[in-house]
Amino acid sequence: MGLTAQSTGIYAFLEELAQNAGTKADAVIALAGNPNTGKSTVFNGLTGLNQHTGNWPGKTVMLAKGSYRYQQKNITLVDLPGTYSLLANSADEQVARDFICFGNPDATVVVADATCLERNLNLALQVMEITPKTILCLNLVDEARRKRIEVDCAKLRDILGIPVVPTAARDKVGLDELKEAIHQVAIHKRTGQPKQLVYEPKIEAALQTLQPAVESLLRGRFNSRWVALRLLDGDTGIIAEMLRYLQRMERERERQPSSQSAQGVKGCEQFGG
Ligand SMILES: Nc1nc2c(ncn2[C@@H]2O[C@H](COP(=O)(O)OP(=O)(O)OP(=O)(O)O)[C@@H](O)[C@H]2O)c(=O)[nH]1
Ligand SMILES: [Mg+2]
Structure with a gap:
């Protein structure tokens, strides 16, 4: 499918994604997270050199796309800009939100910083409100351990109702488990049951x-x-x-x-x- 006059924003990006993927993707995964939580490190760890960057059509927002194979499936990853929320107050937030909402990814991985979990969970809860196909990648657990912060991942998974995978992406720790969690959600459609926020x-x-x-x-x-x-x-x-x-x-x-x-x-x- 080529770019058309009607293709703008998310649609032009999705068409380009389909064109450039080369081999057909069995699943498309969004990587979201607050700035500086290690998204690109996770992205690089999963995709290796198999990646390229592109501009979000109509915006000065750069995105990296890459792919890897796992269990005979081609998985395409999109490294979204770092954002604190999805309320679309900035171009970065709008791009991240549009991709998660309208791009219909097969799973969205929220990369969170284990050393300041509370702040990071705000974005995770927003993503969970949009899609049950959410996975929490609890990154920088090595750094958290150094600061004597221990996160009970099983309890966090029970509270949030989504898969939680601890990683130290810089050392490639936990990335195999993350691939498996992605596989379960994106390929086998085994999603969690995200906790719903109840408002006043x-x-x-x-x-x-x-x-x-x-x-x-x-x-x-x-x-x-x-x-x-x-x-x-x-x-x-x-x-x-x-x-x-x-x-x-x-x-x-x-x-x-x-x-x-x-x-x-x-x-x-x-x-x-
Ligand atoms: N100690 C430690 N450092 C990490 C880990 N993952 C990433 N880092 C470091 O954290 C810094 C930020 O990593 P990036 O991957 O660029 O983070 P990002 O989320 O892509 O950042 P933005 O795209 O700017 O939002 C880099 O210096 C990484 O080397 C980890 O698991 N442990
Ligand atoms: Mg990055």
């Missing part, structure tokens, strides 16, 4: 009204609870991006003879356009 009663009551309406428009394409939360936030960027996504899906369906009209797109315009 007023917000939960509003969600109960809004979420079914969102669900009927989006028909399972996105996590309707997360989208409803963004609508309550008044996040106009996400509405515009969803419209673009739905319109694109509609165009693709129209190209197929047995297409049906997308009520979802028209309905979505009522609250978004």
Whole structure:
């Protein structure tokens, strides 16, 4: 598939990803995390020299893409920019959020710094709200140990409801376990059951009204609870991006003879356009 006039942002990137991958990817994995948590070190450790960098179309955000083989599967990794949140306050945050939300990766690995877990879990919780296909890579455990910080990974996994893999990526410790965790989630679709954040009663009551309406428009394409939360936030960027996504899906369906009209797109315009 070549770049087209209609390809912008996430879509141009996804098309380029498909073109450059060479061999077909069996799974695409997003690597997210706060700045300086060792994402690129994990990325390099997994992909070796099999990687290249590119620009996110329309933005001055550089992304690295790479691949590795595990259990006869070709896994493509995308090293996202370091961000503290996915609220799209900056170009980096928008790129990371758009890729996790609209790029539909087969798994998202959140690389967290074990020496300051509390701050890092904020992003992990945001990703878990978008997708159950989340893995926590608890990196820098060597550094944490030096600071006499011991993290109980089994307990953390139980609390969060997602796989937690301790790593010291600079020394390549834990990377085989990380590959296996990715394999289980992305290939075998064995996802965890991420803990859902419960908001104050007023917000939960509003969600109960809004979420079914969102669900009927989006028909399972996105996590309707997360989208409803963004609508309550008044996040106009996400509405515009969803419209673009739905319109694109509609165009693709129209190209197929047995297409049906997308009520979802028209309905979505009522609250978004
Ligand atoms: N001690 C230790 N250092 C690590 C580990 N992983 C990465 N580092 C070091 O941490 C620093 C940051 O690593 P990067 O891989 O560049 O981190 P990043 O998350 O990609 O950073 P940004 O892309 O700038 O957000 C480098 O000096 C790495 O060598 C680890 O497990 N243990
Ligand atoms: Mg990096």
